[in-house]
Amino acid sequence: MSSLENSKTQYAELVTAPNISTLGAELSWLSNLRESAGNDFVGAGFPTPREEEWRYTNVSALEKNQFSIAEKAGMVDADFLAKVLLDDCYHLVFVDGFYQPNFSSIDGLPAGVIATALSDGISEHEELVKSLLDSVIEVADRGFINFNTALFNEGTLISIDENTSVDKPIQLAFISSSEATLTLSNLRNLVVAKAGSKATIIETFDACGDHSYLNNVVSEIVVEPNANLSHHRVQEESAAAYHIAGVYTRLEHNAIFSQYNYNFGASLSRAEVHATLGEASDCTLDGLYVGQDRQHMDNHTRVNHAQPHAVSNETYKGVLADKARGVFQGRIIVAEDAQKTDAKMSNRNLLLSDRAEADSKPQLEIYADDVKCAHGVTVGQLDDKAIFYLRSRGADEQTAKNMLTFAFANEMVENISFKPLQMKVLDALLLRFPQAGMRKEWL
């Protein structure tokens, strides 16, 4: 037996081990769901580059790493926590996959809003969890989803009642402590924004330490008629981490969904966003990925225009330095009935070194005839004339390059309306490109 088969067996053993997932173990419907997902995982394992949707991303390193399930939360010091938690937000905080009520704060949530750890949600709102779990995922390549469904032990449950507006963003802070070396977490977030409601959710992923671990996150989101949900992800995992995340969304009639995806960390990351669009719904998908060293950053989106009159706008930008590799696979599907669809998709990449690589693959599948669809891809380098111009004014070469890189990326930062979040993303960018720009309040 080869070593690869050995380690496959190891993850397969995890999902089939008795009593491994204690969350909701007493619920037969959940046990059945987990068992079925577990069996599928045992059969198929993690995806391989032989699958079209994974042709640019090879996760076989996971199999060599022998990650095991974290047993408890490690320590996170107060300074680090203060840095991670955004001002003017409700906070649900998780360390190494474990909910931390002491660090969390949801005092003052408006009536009709549930924002809770999934472990609490599953006992207090079983029917709601049951209605949401595995309710919006439409994809065929389910390796990581099955792994998550079989093993998720924590996450969040968020429900916004009809016509309710949440006054502040809800931050879901996932922190990996340095004690989580070689561990894995399966996190599941379930969100429903009921008719006419409005909310902002921010998922953040941070690590204190440079250890290796795996975060496998599945977020399922339902945006009901006339509801407006903003969803942000800021991924600043450790440089040795593996981050696999999927956001699966259903937009109902007239719903508005805006997803902002910022990827800075992890040795290997895969960020998927899937949205199925109901009639006259409005979907924005924006993303920025910044890769350095040997980082591999895969962005995978699928917008399914299932109904007529919906609008989607997608802009992903990548900055790739050193030997980093960025992947963008974006698919737009327009169903036969989805007349008057207006769909735009753009992916622009900036390569900062000869050894960096960008693979971009936009895909359109259009079955309706009265639609507007546009897509564009660019892969470019910094403008030598602009570098010379900046240097001729006294910016040293690296600063000049950083300024131009920042300028390229900043478009995706300026569009963040919530200031504390904008500052977090800006700081992540300026950490990588010093002297490249400044915070606006400097003026």
Place this chain on the structure above:
Amino acid sequence: MLKIENLHVSVEGKEILRGINLEINAGEVHAIMGPNGSGKSTLSYILAGREGYDITEGKILFHGKDLLEMSVEERAWAGVFLAFQYPVEVPGVSNIYFLKAALNGVRKFNGLSELDAMDFISMVKGKMKDLEMDEKFLYRAVNEGFSGGEKKRNEILQMSVLEPSLCVLDETDSGLDIDALKIVSEGVNRLRDPSRAFILVTHYQRLLDYIKPDFVHVLAAGKVVKSGGPELALELEEKGYGWVDEKLAS
């Protein structure tokens, strides 16, 4: 201040400058005139340090130091400033941040601390007022969507903020209407100073009506073919560059 000795420059094997000699002292204004293709802009770029040129012979001393050994930014720090014929648009970089980064680079080199934000902004705004520039330009991306005249004014603004000792103006008058030409020229004249020198590279005499040169040099086919006082510019205006060609032919 600046001494150019026997400068030979080639681009892709073609010799553009064929032995330039020029000496410029503090406080002086030198005009370099010549027909298209004479090598005027090449000389400007060589001073600023642009890549892509082979310097096959000669040297340039700036304040006694070997200018050709210095990087682009080191030249800026040491006090060389090129006002571009075609200022580059830099999308996404605000003018104010660009100016701040530039000035701080120069100040750092000279052992000075960064300017306080408020002092910096009020200083820049004062200079913009002199150039009749709207303050909104501070917050726009560098040169992006600026008209030709606005770009040239922005060059002079940068020059007045950085206060270089050697100002090289490459065809600054091109694309300017008469009002803009006056404003830009006044901006340059305000900077005239016994410790500062100017090189005005221009095809036409027009600019020299507003900025009076001390010396005029005629460049043709990569060589200075004639030097003289301001009257030389008038002579060129009258006769055109035809006689230069005749002179080269003979």
